[in-house]
Amino acid sequence: DSGELKRMRFMLNKGLRPVEAAKLLEKTPPRERQILWNLVSKENEGKVLQHLGDDVQADIVSRMDASELLAATEGLDSDDMADMMQQMPERLMREVLRIMDKQNRKRVEKLLSYPEDTAGGLMNTDTVTIRPDITVETVLRYLRRHTDVPQDTDSLFVVSRKDSFIGVLPLTRLLTSDPQVMVREIMRTEQAAIPATLPDQEVARLFEDEDLVSAPVVDESGKLLGRITIDDVVDVIREDADHSLMSMAGLDEDEDTFAPVLRTTRRRAVWLGINLITAFIASAVIGLFEGTLEQVVALAVLMPIVASMGGIAGSQTLTLVIRGQALGHIERGNIGWLFNRELIAGALNGTLWALVVAAVAVVWFGDTTVGIVIALAIVINLLAGAMAGTLLPMALKSAGIDPALAGSVLLTTITDVVGFFAFLGLATLFFG
Amino acid sequence: DSGELKRMRFMLNKGLRPVEAAKLLEKTPPRERQILWNLVSKENEGKVLQHLGDDVQADIVSRMDASELLAATEGLDSDDMADMMQQMPERLMREVLRIMDKQNRKRVEKLLSYPEDTAGGLMNTDTVTIRPDITVETVLRYLRRHTDVPQDTDSLFVVSRKDSFIGVLPLTRLLTSDPQVMVREIMRTEQAAIPATLPDQEVARLFEDEDLVSAPVVDESGKLLGRITIDDVVDVIREDADHSLMSMAGLDEDEDTFAPVLRTTRRRAVWLGINLITAFIASAVIGLFEGTLEQVVALAVLMPIVASMGGIAGSQTLTLVIRGQALGHIERGNIGWLFNRELIAGALNGTLWALVVAAVAVVWFGDTTVGIVIALAIVINLLAGAMAGTLLPMALKSAGIDPALAGSVLLTTITDVVGFFAFLGLATLFFG
Numbered sequence: 124d125s126g127e128l129k130r131m132r133f134m135l136n137k138g139l140r141p142v143e144a145a146k147l148l149e150k151t152p153p154r155e156r157q158i159l160w161n162l163v164s165k166e167n168e169g170k171v172l173q174h175l176g177d178d179v180q181a182d183i184v185s186r187m188d189a190s191e192l193l194a195a196t197e198g199l200d201s202d203d204m205a206d207m208m209q210q211m212p213e214r215l216m217r218e219v220l221r222i223m224d225k226q227n228r229k230r231v232e233k234l235l236s237y238p239e240d241t242a243g244g245l246m247n248t249d250t251v252t253i254r255p256d257i258t259v260e261t262v263l264r265y266l267r268r269h270t271d272v273p274q275d276t277d278s279l280f281v282v283s284r285k286d287s288f289i290g291v292l293p294l295t296r297l298l299t300s301d302p303q304v305m306v307r308e309i310m311r312t313e314q315a316a317i318p319a320t321l322p323d324q325e326v327a328r329l330f331e332d333e334d335l336v337s338a339p340v341v342d343e344s345g346k347l348l349g350r351i352t353i354d355d356v357v358d359v360i361r362e363d364a365d366h367s368l369m370s371m372a373g374l375d376e377d378e379d380t381f382a383p384v385l386r387t388t389r390r391r392a393v394w395l396g397i398n399l400i401t402a403f404i405a406s407a408v409i410g411l412f413e414g415t416l417e418q419v420v421a422l423a424v425l426m427p428i429v430a431s432m433g434g435i436a437g438s439q440t441l442t443l444v445i446r447g448q449a450l451g452h453i454e455r456g457n458i459g460w461l462f463n464r465e466l467i468a469g470a471l472n473g474t475l476w477a478l479v480v481a482a483v484a485v486v487w488f489g490d491t492t493v494g495i496v497i498a499l500a501i502v503i504n505l506l507a508g509a510m511a512g513t514l515l516p517m518a519l520k521s522a523g524i525d526p527a528l529a530g531s532v533l534l535t536t537i538t539d540v541v542g543f544f545a546f547l548g549l550a551t552l553f554f555g
Numbered sequence: 556d557s558g559e560l561k562r563m564r565f566m567l568n569k570g571l572r573p574v575e576a577a578k579l580l581e582k583t584p585p586r587e588r589q590i591l592w593n594l595v596s597k598e599n600e601g602k603v604l605q606h607l608g609d610d611v612q613a614d615i616v617s618r619m620d621a622s623e624l625l626a627a628t629e630g631l632d633s634d635d636m637a638d639m640m641q642q643m644p645e646r647l648m649r650e651v652l653r654i655m656d657k658q659n660r661k662r663v664e665k666l667l668s669y670p671e672d673t674a675g676g677l678m679n680t681d682t683v684t685i686r687p688d689i690t691v692e693t694v695l696r697y698l699r700r701h702t703d704v705p706q707d708t709d710s711l712f713v714v715s716r717k718d719s720f721i722g723v724l725p726l727t728r729l730l731t732s733d734p735q736v737m738v739r740e741i742m743r744t745e746q747a748a749i750p751a752t753l754p755d756q757e758v759a760r761l762f763e764d765e766d767l768v769s770a771p772v773v774d775e776s777g778k779l780l781g782r783i784t785i786d787d788v789v790d791v792i793r794e795d796a797d798h799s800l801m802s803m804a805g806l807d808e809d810e811d812t813f814a815p816v817l818r819t820t821r822r823r824a825v826w827l828g829i830n831l832i833t834a835f836i837a838s839a840v841i842g843l844f845e846g847t848l849e850q851v852v853a854l855a856v857l858m859p860i861v862a863s864m865g866g867i868a869g870s871q872t873l874t875l876v877i878r879g880q881a882l883g884h885i886e887r888g889n890i891g892w893l894f895n896r897e898l899i900a901g902a903l904n905g906t907l908w909a910l911v912v913a914a915v916a917v918v919w920f921g922d923t924t925v926g927i928v929i930a931l932a933i934v935i936n937l938l939a940g941a942m943a944g945t946l947l948p949m950a951l952k953s954a955g956i957d958p959a960l961a962g963s964v965l966l967t968t969i970t971d972v973v974g975f976f977a978f979l980g981l982a983t984l985f986f987g
Contacts, residue, residue: 476828
């Protein structure tokens with residue numbers, strides 16, 4: 124009813140802040156989401172859009188035309204506008220650029236010229252710049268004439284007449300300095316500016332290591348282009364960490380939790396298809412030993428244990444190595460030590476659990492040979508899991524393939540094949 | 556040789572900043588790590604320790620005695636000191652507190668009284684406070700007398716005579732205001748202070764939503780206790796996201812990548828043991844159908860496909876729901892829609908891949924019944940995976956159990972049991 128709609132309209136535009144309205148949209152299924160979106164007032168559209176996840180944002184944007192989009196994004200920072208445009212279909216993006224006023228177009232095109240996952244793609248152009256040869260008092264007077272300093276400004280950037288970056292003047296230092304002192308004497312120069320081409324993960328690491336709130340971005344010639352602020356870096360950190368988790372299940376970190384059923388089905392189908400190939404390879408290995416299986420049916424009962432133990436142990440190693448790569452812990456110099464440790468841990472745990480499984484198998488089937496065979500196969504498979512878990516992500520990374528995405532499928536293929544082959548192969552030797 | 560040692564000593568104490576020295580220690584295997592640690596000079600020990608991951612830190616700290624520790628941590632902020640003490644064995648912590656000077660002890664004990672994963676555990680006590688009834692000019696004069704304002708200070712806190720929190724004065728607003736204006740007139744009061752008992756994940760969400768750099772922390776009576784800064788929040792976000800990834804493989808997010816082999820083996824053994832129970836349950840299910848397996852050996856060859864497809868599909872749903880829970884997207888009101896979508900996606904993908912697998916099975920074994928049986932079993936198991944993947948994390952969370960830790964084991968148990976039971980059970984009906 125219309126009372127309910129009125130209430131929702133009030134809530135979306137007045138009751139909630141834009142970031143909260145965006146959250147509400149994100150946790151609403153698609154049909155209701157579209158209804159809610161239609162209730163967002165024109166002047167709030169841009170602010171709400173900006174806070175949506177990539178997947179949801181692209182969805183809503185794809186249903187707007189260029190002039191609607193331009194109107195919605197009018198009041199946004201140029202970097203947020205550029206981010207949003209990167210989610211648009213090529214044709215829509217061109218159209219929006221075409222109808223934009225010239226000054227804005229130039230600014231946005233400049234930002235669009237840097238890939239989304241670099242410092243240039245992260246930066247905004249809201250910098251407050253000063254010259255080195257003025258006094259603190261002059262700076263204070265200058266700032267007092269500004270009514271509005273951009274959000275997250277914790278320092279002013281000192282630039283030359285030609286806009287070359289020279290240094291940083293933290294507000295805290297500005298406030299604690301003698302008014303007669305020159306900027307040149309109190310500015311900080313030890314922290315280098317960030318090149319626009321630096322990958323965003325390295326930007327994030329820099330912010331974390333140095334506890335930065337904002338940092339200047341420069342081009343190859345040292346000219347100040349803009350600044351990166353901690354709020355955008357936090358998004359990179361969050362997405363970066365989400366990436367490994369989601370990729371290991373074949374999902375995208377931008378995935379809309381409430382994506383429509385057909386899109387969900389299509390995306391999942393691909394992953395299931397890839398994994399089906401793995402499963403068929405495993406079945407083919409089992410098929411090699413049909414004769415042995417017919418003879419000793421206990422083998423069919425026990426064989427999943429061997430594959431599963433190898434898979435679990437291998438996944439632990441794989442996850443640890445992928446996380447270590449993301450944190451920058453693992454490199455050529457120390458992978459050897461890690462490989463050895465994983466191998467020893469695999470051998471020890473393999474032996475321990477092989478004995479347990481063997482004991483159970485002997486009691487269950489009253490057959491010592493089955494116990495010996497499964498014990499050996501488990502040790503072999505845990506060693507295979509340890510080796511694959513360490514070497515696969517290293518090899519994939521060198522080959523430029525995302526270890527989080529391809530690692531788990533390949534690992535399972537290896538531990539399934541080795542597990543079934545070792546178990547049924549040894550059984551064929553012992554029983555044949 | 557001693558030239559090499561000298562070079563390393565120089566690098567650890569002069570060449571690298573403490574955060575870099577800490578990274579170097581983190582990516583060094585245990586024995587070499589201890590050698591490097593011994594080269595860190597007394598005055599740098601505290602600063603390096605503070606930047607180490609929990610696991611590595613606890614390791615090094617456990618080898619120091621109370622007076623060494625006190626000396627090492629002398630120059631640290633009280634919150635970093637409290638964090639470190641939380642990693643110590645109870646006895647060592649008491650000993651350090653005993654020999655600490657009275658003022659420091661009081662401060663640290665206060666911080667220790669809040670659990671590590673709350674706002675109180677995150678905060679530090681480095682606040683700059685002012686009264687509401689003074690002018691901007693007075694504030695500026697007062698700050699100029701301070702030579703050192705704490706790092707990450709982006710705002711001053713306005714408090715009453717009794718230290719009750721009243722509002723926040725951002726430095727940017729201070730700098731752009733008329734010197735004659737009273738603090739009361741320009742301070743911001745719309746952002747509420749954070750209660751000391753707020754869980755750290757909610758603190759992180761607040762910082763992300765509001766793009767905060769620092770925020771005041773108060774006790775139940777509204778008294779200002781300290782402040783939380785973005786650098787500590789970034790650690791929470793990183794750990795929070797790492798937590799799901801690592802837990803799903805049965806690992807701890809604080810896990811030292813280069814933990815010694817025995818510790819690694821012991822921790823992994825537990826996880827393998829738990830998963831072994833799952834594997835045995837699956838085997839027991841297969842064991843129920845020994846007769847059928849003896850009759851039709853093709854079933855043994857194909858059965859891992861059914862279990863694996865259900866497991867993969869279920870893991871995708873599980874990961875999506877766990878991520879959605881962490882982002883605060885999933886709640887009672889929308890879980891019903893999600894459950895239905897997963898069920899439909901499962902049915903569609905189940906049907907698609909069931910047909911593919913059935914076709915392959917019929918061609919491979921020349922037996923239509925095997926094809927029908929496996930197709931039905933795959934559809935059933937993908938539905939089971941979708942249901943378990945949605946409902947398990949919800950149920951676990953309500954029960955106060957971490958879904959990321961327990962979810963994947965339980966899910967695999969369900970998809971294995973349902974997969975084998977459906978496939979072999981149907982086969983028994985059709986062939987029996």
